[in-house]
Amino acid sequence: MLGTCHICGINTKLTFEHIPPRAAFNDRPVVNAKFEELFKLESLDDLDQVKGKISQRGAGAYTLCGKCNSDTGASYGSAFVEWAYQGIIILDNAKMAPSLYHLFHLFPLRVLKQIICMFFSANPPSFQGVQSDLVRLVLNKQQKYLRPNVHICAFLNSSPRSRQSSVSGLLNLESGLPSKTFSEIAFPRFGYVMCLDSLLPDPRLVDISFFANYGYNEWADVAMRLPILPVYTYVPGDYRERDTVLQEMGRNELLWTE
Numbered sequence: 001m002l003g004t005c006h007i008c009g010i011n012t013k014l015t016f017e018h019i020p021p022r023a024a025f026n027d028r029p030v031v032n033a034k035f036e037e038l039f040k041l042e043s044l045d046d047l048d049q050v051k052g053k054i055s056q057r058g059a060g061a062y063t064l065c066g067k068c069n070s071d072t073g074a075s076y077g078s079a080f081v082e083w084a085y086q087g088i089i090i091l092d093n094a095k096m097a098p099s100l101y102h103l104f105h106l107f108p109l110r111v112l113k114q115i116i117c118m119f120f121s122a123n124p125p126s127f128q129g130v131q132s133d134l135v136r137l138v139l140n141k142q143q144k145y146l147r148p149n150v151h152i153c154a155f156l157n158s159s160p161r162s163r164q165s166s167v168s169g170l171l172n173l174e175s176g177l178p179s180k181t182f183s184e185i186a187f188p189r190f191g192y193v194m195c196l197d198s199l200l201p202d203p204r205l206v207d208i209s210f211f212a213n214y215g216y217n218e219w220a221d222v223a224m225r226l227p228i229l230p231v232y233t234y235v236p237g238d239y240r241e242r243d244t245v246l247q248e249m250g251r252n253e254l255l256w257t258e
Helices: 035-040 044-049 066-094 108-122 125-130 132-139 209-213 242-257
Strands: 002-004 011-018 030-033 052-055 060-065 102-106 150-157 163-170 180-187 189-196 220-224
Touching: 011 066, 060 066, 060 108, 066 102, 066 108, 066 132, 066 150, 066 189, 102 108, 108 125, 108 132, 108 150, 108 163, 108 180, 108 189, 108 209, 125 132, 150 209
Parallel strands: none
Antiparallel strands: 002 011, 011 060, 030 052, 102 220, 150 189, 163 180, 180 189
């Protein structure tokens, strides 16, 4: 498949990029539902019935040239997989309700760079054209630091559902607060949000941007209390429980009938 690499911007043959990496529990068939299919549902209680194209090789797309795929995978992939395995252990031990800080043993910079690579693939190829500093960060494994207005946040996903969005805007008309501009990648066990010069879509998210302050070969023990948030709807930044979504939908339907 020919196209523009989402990282380096070269027009060439593209390779399949798993999002997240295949070894991070992304090796099973997934349904890629189209957003318009959601409007065909009679109820949000039927979200598991959404139809779509099945990807037998796991979640991902043809987004990266062979070199970018190979280089970033070799430099950051294994560190990210280790991080993902630790997240599973924490979820299992916490029984879905952690209240303590947990110690992660990791290469922070490598993990963060893999997450940023995933966001490049989750966004259109034009994204790399306006994020040149992030391109340099992931293509030079020794480079550190994020610019101040870029924030990478993480959470633990308590549901089996996945969702992914390119840079989106979220505006709360009732509160009058500034709009929130972010991209989101959520899959079983972990979820990530990239905020661009914006407030977080949810204050419970934990900012892991400081991972960029470590060196490439710097191993660290980092204590964090990552929130466990549900992913039920396909709306980015929505972390409501299923029952809450259905209750609020019922109240809204009642108001429209009165």
